[in-house]
Amino acid sequence: xxxxxxxxxxxxxxxxxxxxxxxxxxxxxxxxxxxxxxxxxxxxxxxxxxxxxxxxxxxxxxxxxxxxxxxxxxxxxxxxxxxxxxxxxxxxxxxxxxxxxxxxxxxxxxxxxxxxxxxxxxxxxxxxxxxxxxxxxxxxxxxxxxxxxxxxxxxxxxxxxxxxxxxxxxxxxxxxxxxxxxxxxxxxxxxxxxxxxxxxxxxxxxxxxxxxxxxxxxxxxxxxxxxxxxxxxxxxxxxxxxxxxxxxxxxxxxxxxxxxxxxxxxxxxxxxxxxxxxxxxxxxxxxxxxxxxxxxxxxxxxxxxxxxxxxxxxxxxxxxxxxxxxxxxxxxxxxxxxxxxxxx
Ligand code: SAM
Numbered sequence: 001x002x003x004x005x006x007x008x009x010x011x012x013x014x015x016x017x018x019x020x021x022x023x024x025x026x027x028x029x030x031x032x033x034x035x036x037x038x039x040x041x042x043x044x045x046x047x048x049x050x051x052x053x054x055x056x057x058x059x060x061x062x063x064x065x066x067x068x069x070x071x072x073x074x075x076x077x078x079x080x081x082x083x084x085x086x087x088x089x090x091x092x093x094x095x096x097x098x099x100x101x102x103x104x105x106x107x108x109x110x111x112x113x114x115x116x117x118x119x120x121x122x123x124x125x126x127x128x129x130x131x132x133x134x135x136x137x138x139x140x141x142x143x144x145x146x147x148x149x150x151x152x153x154x155x156x157x158x159x160x161x162x163x164x165x166x167x168x169x170x171x172x173x174x175x176x177x178x179x180x181x182x183x184x185x186x187x188x189x190x191x192x193x194x195x196x197x198x199x200x201x202x203x204x205x206x207x208x209x210x211x212x213x214x215x216x217x218x219x220x221x222x223x224x225x226x227x228x229x230x231x232x233x234x235x236x237x238x239x240x241x242x243x244x245x246x247x248x249x250x251x252x253x254x255x256x257x258x259x260x261x262x263x264x265x266x267x268x269x270x271x272x273x274x275x276x277x278x279x280x281x282x283x284x285x286x287x288x289x290x291x292x293x294x295x296x297x298x299x300x301x302x303x304x305x306x307x308x309x310x311x312x313x314x315x316x317x318x319x320x321x322x323x324x325x326x327x328x329x330x331x332x333x334x335x336x337x338x339x340x341x342x343x344x
Pocket of ligand 1: 035039041042043079080081082083111112113114133134135136173174175202203204205206207339340343344
């Protein structure tokens with residue numbers, strides 16, 4: 001993968017453009033489906049995880065990511081499950097960072113729950129990671145424990161501190177949860193912005209069986225935004241980080257606030273993303289059941305020609321978009337996969 005482009009198989013030199021003319025430049029990789037927390041809206045309490053034998057090795061994940069980079073991926077996000085609980089994950093981060101050095105990759109980043117950041121932040125920074133997203137839905141330790149089923153807020157706050165001390169920009173991702181953190185969102189914004197961190201709010205999505213309905217959790221961000229507008233001056237921004245969020249500036253704090261609205265505003269027309277799981281399954285849409293096995297072509301041959309062809313075939317079937325619904329008649333998962341499998 002370090003050789004000249006002309007030495008690559010033709011299928012790896014072909015850029016990835018789907019039938020709707022969208023070019024794929026953003027890859028999210030779930031390096032494990034395991035997590036050290038059990039957020040109640042993400043997983044059921046007695047979640048069954050994949051057998052370790054089914055996982056791609058870190059070397060295979062590297063090879064897969066490198067194939068996508070050769071095919072035009074410029075931004076790569078490692079996620080999970082919790083990416084930092086995968087044994088030896090830093091060896092993958094370090095080896096992927098070579099693509100930053102060559103300029104093939106513009107950004108290597110990570111979404112994490114922050115529990116392991118105290119241990120890994122400075123190494124992440126050494127590997128060329130500049131920003132991390134930390135998922136944090138509340139600043140109340142009791143609520144934090146209730147949401148995550150056993151997590152300790154202090155550990156996450158220490159992780160965020162470590163990340164900032166290592167020079168990483170931190171963005172806080174918070175899922176808006178009905179009757180749980182709705183009232184706390186303004187203070188979460190003030191806290192994050194007061195500490196120079198952007199915030200993005202996310203609508204809960206009906207992904208995977210979690211042993212509970214979604215109506216009790218779901219609050220539309222259109223409503224949250226209308227409430228915020230009563231105490232903050234929100235000005236729409238044109239800026240994008242290449243993901244699905246739309247951003248506003250909050251005049252009172254000077255910070256940036258993002259909204260990810262898969263339920264109330266479909267953003268699929270500009271989708272530039274695909275996802276791979278830790279078993280090498282490619283999902284070209286977060287909200288559809290489509291899946292292509294990349295593990296077989298990866299293992300079938302040491303040369304990546306077949307892998308490139310399989311990726312092309314999958315991109316050729318990328319759905320136009322998702323159609324999540326949460327209402328009284330649709331209180332079941334829209335897709336059977338949990339977010340922890342596909343990678344958030
Ligand atoms: N463990 C890492 C973390 O906590 O950020 C990465 C994986 S986690 C699945 C990624 C993101 O997905 C988190 O921000 C989490 O809150 C969010 N998430 C999980 N299930 C979700 C759902 N059903 N709807 C919306 N967001 C969800």
